[in-house]
Amino acid sequence: MIEELLAPLLERGFTVVRRQYNDVGNPAEEVRISSASPSGDPLIVVLATRNQAVDDAKAMVERLTEKYNLADGVLLASTVDSWQGQTNAITVAIHPLSGADQLDEFNSAFGRLAVTCTRATHGLLMVARVGLNDLLGEAPARPGTPLGEPGSRSLPRQTHQRILETFGRATLKLSVTME
Numbered sequence: 013m014i015e016e017l018l019a020p021l022l023e024r025g026f027t028v029v030r031r032q033y034n035d036v037g038n039p040a041e042e043v044r045i046s047s048a049s050p051s052g053d054p055l056i057v058v059l060a061t062r063n064q065a066v067d068d069a070k071a072m073v074e075r076l077t078e079k080y081n082l083a084d085g086v087l088l089a090s091t092v093d094s095w096q097g098q099t100n101a102i103t104v105a106i107h108p109l110s111g112a113d114q115l116d117e118f119n120s121a122f123g124r125l126a127v128t129c130t131r132a133t134h135g136l137l138m139v140a141r142v143g144l145n146d147l148l149g150e151a152p153a154r155p156g157t158p159l160g161e162p163g164s165r166s167l168p169r170q171t172h173q174r175i176l177e178t179f180g181r182a183t184l185k186l187s188v189t190m191e
Contacts (some may be wrong), residue, residue, distance in 0.1 A: 013184060014058065014104055014139060015072050022047070022080045022087065028055060028101045028134055045101075050085035057100040058089040059128055061108040061118070066091050069106070096127045103132035107140035115151045115169060125175060138179060148173050 025047045032040045045051055058069040069089035076087055088100075092108065105128045109115065118124075129136060151169045 014069075014106075015076065017137070018056070018076060018087070018104070022076055022082065026055075030133070047086050048083065050083055052085075053098070053133070054085050054088045054100040056087045056102045056104060057095060057131065058087075058104045058106070059092050059095055059131065060089070060106040061092050061124060061128075062106075062111040065106050065111060092124050092128050095131055099131055099133055101132065101134040102137070103128070103135070104137045104139065105129070107138055107144060109144060109147060109172065110139070110141040112147070115147070115172075125172060129175060138176075140176075144176075148176075 027047070028045045030043045030045065032043055034040045045055070047055055058073065060066045060069050066089065073087050073089040076082065092105075108121075108124050108128060129138070148169050
């Protein structure tokens with residue numbers, strides 16, 4: 013699905029506009045970075061946590077790079093953990109719990125979701141599996157106190173739910189045609 017969503021953008025090409033700031037924080041010049049000749053941070057990065065999802069994302073990047081003859085720095089795939097501390101223009105993220113049938117310690121960690129959501133400077137597309145809301149709603153609560161706050165919380169369920177609730181959301185329905 014991600015490949016189909018990216019294809020028109022990559023086929024036509026695109027430009028990212030960044031604003032430079034002077035020494036006192038006032039807006040200065042605009043910098044336009046074209047997908048035909050990228051520079052600086054990568055333009056699009058696909059982030060995933062689960063091994064198979066990362067392997068699939070890397071294979072997709074290879075196919076699209078070859079198909080559209082993309083320059084280095086246009087499209088990359090990485091694990092969330094490897095991408096920590098780096099930025100890119102657009103992040104296409106596979107929600108860490110998309111391949112999970114329960115909130116395991118690794119994929120439900122708040123830090124992993126925070127990194128996933130904060131790498132992009134221009135846009136974030138979070139892709140999640142059908143039923144993620146049900147998984148979060150039915151998962152048993154685990155007590156926790158984020159950042160030393162008093163009282164208990166239903167972590168990590170509550171954290172994931174709150175972050176996802178802030179996003180504009182849409183559902184894509186796939187139809188399978190049998191011949």
